[in-house]
Each structure stands twice: as structure tokens, then as C-alpha cells.
Amino acid sequence: MKRIGRLGRPVARFSVLVALVAGTTVAAASAQAATGVGTRADDGAEIVGESWSADGRQVVVQVRSPAMGETLPVKLILPRGWSFAAARTWPVMMMLQGGGGDTYDTWSRKTDIDTLATAWQVITVFPEAGPHGLYTDYYNKGAFGKPAWETFHTQEVLQLVERAYRANTTRAVAGLSSGGYGAAAYATRNPGMFRYMASYSGLVAIRMPLVRWFVYFSSGDADPSARFGVPFRDERNWEQHDPLYLAANLRGTGVFLSSGYTGLPSPADTVGWTPIQAVEPASAANTSALVLKLRALGIPVTTDFYPLGEHDWVSWQRELHRSWPVMMQAIGATPDAN
Template structure:
């Protein structure tokens, strides 16, 4: 995960969401600067474009992990998205920033991690701007890993009908069971935040409202892909890699994700909601594995957006 924890501080209240900057980084990569009243600042949004922009096309909103950088998206920098989506007829929207936010609207401004109103930004403020600027067809799906997988699932269940599909890798999907609470508390406290500031009293109604496992019925009708590894060291854990962080930290995180993924699968089966679940025999919580798996998410995402796989 990215280690750039730069965080913009809230500024004066803005009049309305708007695109205030645009930079073409390559023929298929544009970076927008978006003024967000909810976040009280500007946000960088990288968008990968298809080769042919002559016809309206759908969008994939890609969310990332706990150290989501404000300067760029790890999906574009090291996650393989630029190469993989280069020949796909879809916009890939990569939102910058949101360290430890779980892409949610926090109840309180946190002294450690600041103002988080990402759900409002992603759901209400950003889509109308991009739909108009990029001439999309309005169809949207979600892609997320780690914290972004949990955030994407929350957005999906809290806004049924808004997204056509979702691909989630290595996430935790409950906020109320012991595993889920531990995941959230660690995600927030590890970056200097207070978990009580996200949805109020820990374990209270605000937490229950964000529990995808409890609200799994809201996912019905979506195309769903979910995956996890085991936390057992795999092909990328070599003497040349950062073995301590990858094995001692990334291993247990991925093992916990697997437990949560299994619980979500069980719940969806009980509800008879179709979904694709993939479990890998080895692998820790690291970008190498997510980059390798990105092509595996495409059949589900393509089907959700009526695109060829």
C-alpha cells in the first residue's frame, strides 16, 4: 500500500461541487481537481479513458487501501490498471486521498485524520460532474481492495440500484462482529484516528447501518466478485522483499480478510444471491497479488456494464 499520508486540511465551505482543474497526463489518462463542499477542499481524481471517446461509455469507480495517497492513485501507479484497462471501453475513476476513511461519512471530525465525508463525495458530488464532462452512459460499477473493498461494499449496500456490479479483494465486510470491529478499529487507529469518530458509539446503530453482511439483501441484482488469499507467504515473499511487513503484518491482515469473506459468502448463499468467490491458497495483503488478480475481476465487471469480457 502507498505510504504517502499527506492530508489536505479542511478549508472554507465551498459553494458547490465543481471541476476546478484538468490535466491530461497521457492520451488515456486525465487528472481532475474537484472542489468538494462535503470535504471542504479540493480532491484529485485520476480517470483512465478508453481509446475511443466518441460514444458514451460506463464507469468503474476504483477504491484503494488505508494509505490512499492524495497525489496519485496506486491503482494507476503500481496496481496495473493503466495497462489492463487500456483496451477496455470504460472510464476508470480513481479517487485520491481518504487515508483510513473507509470511504465513509464520519460522524465527527477526527483530530488525527481530519474531516471524512467520502460517501457524500463519491455518491452525490462527483458522479454528476464526471458524467457530464466525460459524456458517460451513466452506468457505474465498483472495484476495491482492502479498505477500498469494504468501502465499496458499503456504498453498494447503502445505495441499492446505483451500481451495477462490484469486485472486492481482501476486504472485511461486517462492522458488528468481532472480526469486523477489529478490522475497522485497526484501520483507523493505525493512522492516528479514533474509531469512535466514524459512526458514533462503537457497536452502536451507526456501526450496524454500515454492516454489509447484515444488509446483504441490498446487493441482490448486482454482479458480484469477491476474493481473498490466506496470508500464507507466496511467490512474492522473497529475501529481496520487505519480509517483515509482508509476512508479519500483511499475513495476519489477509487471514482476517479471508474469515470475513467466508462469512459474506455464507450469507449470500443463504439469501440465494449469486456471486463469484475466489480463494487463493497463498498470498499476503500486498499489491503484487491484487495486480495479478485484476484480470480475474473483469468478467464480472464487464458483465455488469454490458461490455465484452
């Protein structure tokens, strides 16, 4: 019995040691798993960095993108109860910025979307879109290739958010100004990818007179034909990026379209008139054309056309709140119970 006892104590101590080592290994593995860094998309796009907010509800992800040939930021707002180890997944709300000086975080700086998003069980995604990319893979004289904004957003970003941050494939997309075009373009070019699409003051019929030339010369590129091609000569590519032309592809997708008729200030506006306000009536004409075509096709559409309101954030904040609950319902996102 004594011999057994002498042998038993080392065995017991060894068992405790094994348990401790195993526990440490599991804890280390768990800690290592609590990051999206290293996650890859099908084309090799990779999450190479994360910057978390103190409360763990927001993260700015750095994505090394083959489609773009550079590393770009993507901001996520995560729902209450989210964790890397969660058993469930969440629907996605993708928000697209405008042009000019907008960046991936302009929605957060100019509206109350951070508060709005955290009140719902949804993962809200704000990808960088650059100043002039206009949400397309560049035509580049028929060679396509970089910059490939559509591939970055609809393939790389969405795959990475699903694989690293517990997102699912039930999605909505919304955007303002050039981002309004982006929302309409992505929804029409990728039927079924989004359950709902909202465009606020977007140019959603890019081949309309004058609008075509505004789009062409506003690219900011040394070669303005690089983005969509030469107008009329490369008409097929223009058609395939024109939401009006592709309107039938919105069948089965919820649609919210809004714009101001005049670009003149409402009592709530504080920005003085600038030439950019001329975009607003152009957007209204574009948006009206798309509304008429959708209705002719028997595709339901919700609209909000307003007589006063600048091409500015005061209007877009209001339209965001008008469309948000409908978008959440479309993707099955529920209000936060807490």
C-alpha cells in the same frame, strides 16, 4: 447596374467578415467547451483543474468538494474514441484504493490497470480516498458532516464524471483492502447504483469480533468514534455501514469476493512478512461470512479463496485480472477493436 455593383461589393465584404467572426466565435466556443473545468455537481462540488496526459487518454481532475471541505484529485482513464463532443456515453469502472500510503494513483503504480483499462470501452475512475477515511460520511456523534467520503465518491465524483466527461450511469466498483470494504459498502448502501461489485481482501463484515475493534482504532483520528460512532452504543450506525448486515441489498448486483486464508507468501510474493499480513485471514473470515449470507439469500456470488498470498499487490493484480472481464460484461463495456 453600376450602383448595384458598388453596393454589392461592400455587402459581399461584410458577409465575409460576418462569416469569419462567426467562425472565430464558434471555434472559441468549441475550444472553451473542451474542458470539464467549471462543471458542478448538485451540491456545488466543482471541477477546478485538469492535468492531461500527452496522448489525451488520461486526466487528473481537481475537485473542490463541499462534502470534504477541500480540493481532491480524481484520475480518469478514457477509452479510445472519447471526446468532449462525442455523441455517445460510456460506462464507468470505479477503482478504490487501500489505506496506509495508498492514493488515487496507487492502482496505476502497482498494477497494469492503465494498460488493462485502455483495452476496453469504459471510463475508469480513481478517486482519492485518503489514508483512513474508510469510505463513509463521518458519524461525528450523530451530527455527521465532514469528512464525507461516501458523498464525495458516490454523489460528487459520479455526477461530475457524467456531466463533464461523457460517462453514463451503468457502473461497477472494485477495491482492495479498505477499498474492498468501500466497494461492498457503497454497493450495499446504494442498491442499484452499481451493476457489479468486487472486493479483494476487504473487511466486509465490520461488526465481527476483533474486526470491529481493528476498524475502530485504525481510524487515525484523534477521536476514534468520529468515523462510525462508539461500538455497541451507536450500533445502529455500525449496522447501516456493515455490508454483511446489508447483504440483501446486493440482490441484482454481480459480486466477486476474494481473499487469502493465511497471509503467508506465495512463490510469487516478494514482500517479507509484516503485521499487516494478519489482515488477510481476518479478511478471509469476513469474506466467508458474507459469501455464506449471500448464498443463504439466494444471491449469486463468485469467489476466489487462496491458501497462499500476502495482503499485497501481487495477489490483487491477479484478482483484478480474474474479475475484470466479468465486470466489463456486466456494465456492457466492449473490448477495444483497435
